[in-house]
Amino acid sequence: MRHGMANRKLGRTSAHRAALFRNQLASLIDKERIITTLPKAKELRPQIERLVTLGKNDSLHNRRQAERVVGEDTLIAKLFTTLGPRFNERPGGYTRIIKLGARRGDAAEMAILEFVGYEPKIEEAPAEEKGGGKKAAPKKEAAEETEAAAEAKPKKKAAPKKAASAKKPAKAAAPKKKARTPGTKRGQ
Amino acid sequence: MPNPKRRHSKARTRSRRAHDFLKQKSMSVCPQCHEPKMPHRVCPKCGYYKGREVIAVKDIL
Numbered sequence: 160m161r162h163g164m165a166n167r168k169l170g171r172t173s174a175h176r177a178a179l180f181r182n183q184l185a186s187l188i189d190k191e192r193i194i195t196t197l198p199k200a201k202e203l204r205p206q207i208e209r210l211v212t213l214g215k216n217d218s219l220h221n222r223r224q225a226e227r228v229v230g231e232d233t234l235i236a237k238l239f240t241t242l243g244p245r246f247n248e249r250p251g252g253y254t255r256i257i258k259l260g261a262r263r264g265d266a267a268e269m270a271i272l273e274f275v276g277y278e279p280k281i282e283e284a285p286a287e288e289k290g291g292g293k294k295a296a297p298k299k300e301a302a303e304e305t306e307a308a309a310e311a312k313p314k315k316k317a318a319p320k321k322a323a324s325a326k327k328p329a330k331a332a333a334p335k336k337k338a339r340t341p342g343t344k345r346g347q
Numbered sequence: 348m349p350n351p352k353r354r355h356s357k358a359r360t361r362s363r364r365a366h367d368f369l370k371q372k373s374m375s376v377c378p379q380c381h382e383p384k385m386p387h388r389v390c391p392k393c394g395y396y397k398g399r400e401v402i403a404v405k406d407i408l
């Protein structure tokens with residue numbers, strides 16, 4: 160009986176699995192959004208949430224606890240100086256999983272794992288409206304609630320950012336799948 | 348070793364297989380572009396989910 164066996168093995172040895180999670184957690188802290196398979200995203204979510212919760216309280220002990228999982232100094236710094244304060248008001252639930260559907264090739268269900276408030280930077284035909292890249296977390300939450308809100312809000316921030324983001328899409332016409340340019344297309 | 352005594356008729360085989368078919372996936376309609384899409388998933392046509400563009404369509408593999 161497989162009662163009380165909480166975690167997926169993902170077809171890996173424990174060392175392989177730990178290495179995978181280290182890498183993915185580092186990428187997630189760095190890029191704030193990763194695309195992976197749904198089971199991996201589901202395994203990763205509690206781990207990253209635990210790290211962010213550590214990041215809310217900057218102490219030597221907490222830093223060492225985080226360093227056990229993520230080895231890179233810059234990422235630890237980001238965790239404690241950027242992500243921790245950003246989610247200070249949020250009692251958990253810092254990330255969301257968005258399902259993408261089956262991957263071509265092996266039909267694995269794919270998913271986006273991203274921090275709440277992540278603004279996707281989508282480069283396409285220059286959009287009519289562009290939203291700002293970084294906003295405060297609660298504001299972004301509100302923006303997602305309704306499409307109407309999403310359309311209304313970016314207008315304030317649109318003007319200054321538009322100039323900056325307009326140049327970029329051409330340059331990054333064919334980047335890798337994770338590379339994105341600043342400038343966000345919002346509701347049409 | 349036990350062996351079959353009689354060969355199954357074509358009708359018997361085919362009757363058994365009558366229920367072996369693929370079911371149509373139940374699809375929902377994308378509120379953004381009105382294309383059919385899988386429920387609870389990003390629309391593969393326009394990259395929208397819950398009223399915002401979450402991903403560029405070319406990034407959906």
Ligand SMILES: [Zn+2]
Nearest residue numbers: 377380390393
């Ligand atoms: Zn759509």
